[in-house]
Amino acid sequence: MCLGIPGRVTEIELEDGLPMGNVDFGGLRKRVCLSYVPGARPGDYVIVHVGFAISTVDAEEAERTLEVLRAMDDLLRRELEA
Amino acid sequence: MKYLDEYRDPELARALLAELRRVTTRAWTLMEVCGGQTHTIVRQGIDELLPGIRMIHGPGCPVCVTPLEILDQAMAIAQRPGTILTSFGDMLRVPGSRTDLLALRARGADVRVVYSPMDAVTLARRHPDRQVVFLAVGFETTAPANAMAVLHAATLGLTNFSVLVSHVLVPPAMEAVLSAPGCEVQGFLAAGHVCAVMGWTEYEPLAARHRVPIVVTGFEPLDLLEGILMTVRQLEEGRYEVENQYARAVRRDGNTAARDAIARVFHVTDRVWRGIGAIPASGLALTEEFAAFDAGRRFDVGRLVVREHPACLAGQILTGARTPTDCTAYATACTPRTPLGAPMVSAEGTCAAYYTAGRRRPPRSGGAS
Numbered sequence: 001m002c003l004g005i006p007g008r009v010t011e012i013e014l015e016d017g018l019p020m021g022n023v024d025f026g027g028l029r030k031r032v033c034l035s036y037v038p039g040a041r042p043g044d045y046v047i048v049h050v051g052f053a054i055s056t057v058d059a060e061e062a063e064r065t066l067e068v069l070r071a072m073d074d075l076l077r078r079e080l081e082a
Numbered sequence: 083m084k085y086l087d088e089y090r091d092p093e094l095a096r097a098l099l100a101e102l103r104r105v106t107t108r109a110w111t112l113m114e115v116c117g118g119q120t121h122t123i124v125r126q127g128i129d130e131l132l133p134g135i136r137m138i139h140g141p142g143c144p145v146c147v148t149p150l151e152i153l154d155q156a157m158a159i160a161q162r163p164g165t166i167l168t169s170f171g172d173m174l175r176v177p178g179s180r181t182d183l184l185a186l187r188a189r190g191a192d193v194r195v196v197y198s199p200m201d202a203v204t205l206a207r208r209h210p211d212r213q214v215v216f217l218a219v220g221f222e223t224t225a226p227a228n229a230m231a232v233l234h235a236a237t238l239g240l241t242n243f244s245v246l247v248s249h250v251l252v253p254p255a256m257e258a259v260l261s262a263p264g265c266e267v268q269g270f271l272a273a274g275h276v277c278a279v280m281g282w283t284e285y286e287p288l289a290a291r292h293r294v295p296i297v298v299t300g301f302e303p304l305d306l307l308e309g310i311l312m313t314v315r316q317l318e319e320g321r322y323e324v325e326n327q328y329a330r331a332v333r334r335d336g337n338t339a340a341r342d343a344i345a346r347v348f349h350v351t352d353r354v355w356r357g358i359g360a361i362p363a364s365g366l367a368l369t370e371e372f373a374a375f376d377a378g379r380r381f382d383v384g385r386l387v388v389r390e391h392p393a394c395l396a397g398q399i400l401t402g403a404r405t406p407t408d409c410t411a412y413a414t415a416c417t418p419r420t421p422l423g424a425p426m427v428s429a430e431g432t433c434a435a436y437y438t439a440g441r442r443r444p445p446r447s448g449g450a451s
């Protein structure tokens with residue numbers, strides 16, 4: 001139950017006063033409550049736990065993490081080639 | 083899938099392992115707190131690739147630490163006529179003192195699996211003549227959802243919806259691990275999604291007081307390797323700070339809207355953890371304002387006598403003192419289909435993680451460990 005996964009918000013609508021969204025998890029779609037990510041817009045990725053988005057994925061930070069890892073990989077390759 | 087596949091790249095994993103080998107000069111012992119992280123580490127065999135670094139699996143499996151008393155109480159409620167007991171799927175096979183919810187369902191009790199606690203609220207609206215009870219367990223990650231279910235039921239004026247709450251909090255459990263005599267943990271990977279909700283300020287005094295680095299870490303293989311690398315770097319440099327590996331999902335103050343809802347619906351209370359015992363200020367219970375939604379008050383089930391399976395080492399598994407392969411019942415009497423203890427039930431439990439990864443008990447030869 002604790003495994004949260006990222007999915008892409010496709011639509012948002014109000015239901016009984018709560019913002020609800022359709023979220024696409026690589027083809028599998030689910031109804032998700034977006035009350036806790038008021039800034040989320042269609043196209044954004046959110047992390048979902050038990051039907052609730054608890055965080056929006058920050059695209060810039062995601063890229064920064066990967067850049068650090070790629071730089072490490074480049075360094076390793078250069079060392080191996082040297 | 084975006085934000086998943088990139089963090090599983092084997093090339094980058096190799097680079098991270100090479101860097102780990104370069105910076106590690108001595109043996110270190112780390113603990114990953116969260117069961118989701120345990121699952122990835124064991125499944126990918128990450129713990130077996132680390133250079134002299136031992137990973138102890140922490141108590142972060144919500145199914146595993148939910149106390150027997152609560153399970154037995156849920157089962158007693160489920161057997162009352164006119165009741166629908168709802169829960170996350172994982173909870174159905176967790177052995178209670180005498181039986182489990184799945185067995186009760188087979189015998190006619192109305193026990194239903196829901197994906198979200200909001201589904202339980204919907205059920206209550208659809209069945210005004212029945213009492214719908216949601217077994218609200220889990221860590222800080224499920225607390226916002228459970229809080230919203232109660233808030234929403236209150237807004238709708240539902241009188242046939244209630245929750246049986248047994249929420250647990252991670253930082254007090256880390257404190258308990260660190261304060262235990264003979265604690266071997268030198269650094270922590272903090273659970274990324276718990277921090278997505280709560281932020282990481284609570285960990286700063288913990289890191290300072292116990293002089294342990296704590297790195298907020300994600301769940302994919304590269305996240306875990308980078309989290310381990312960041313922790314080891316701190317240890318090698320003699321630092322003990324809180325750092326955030328999982329920056330794409332976690333902000334320092336967490337999710338303030340979610341924290342506000344939790345603070346409105348719940349208050350901090352002492353809590354018994356299955357297999358571990360009572361930990362002060364380690365759980366959440368409903369506040370007086372929402373006491374009307376407390377299933378524990380609504381349904382008096384009398385005094386329950388609880389009993390664990392005698393073979394089960396769950397307590398020692400949860401604190402990292404033993405591994406599943408130390409248990410004589412592991413993979414013989416106890417399997418995911420026939421769990422004797424809670425850690426064999428969900429994917430987040432250490433015993434189940436070992437079992438699905440095909441880990442075997444070492445052949446018995448002169449005191450094998």
Ligand code: SF4
Pocket residue numbers: 393394395396399406409410411412413416417421422423424425426433
């Ligand atoms: S293998 Fe089963 S009986 Fe042994 S500790 Fe794990 S859950 Fe308990």
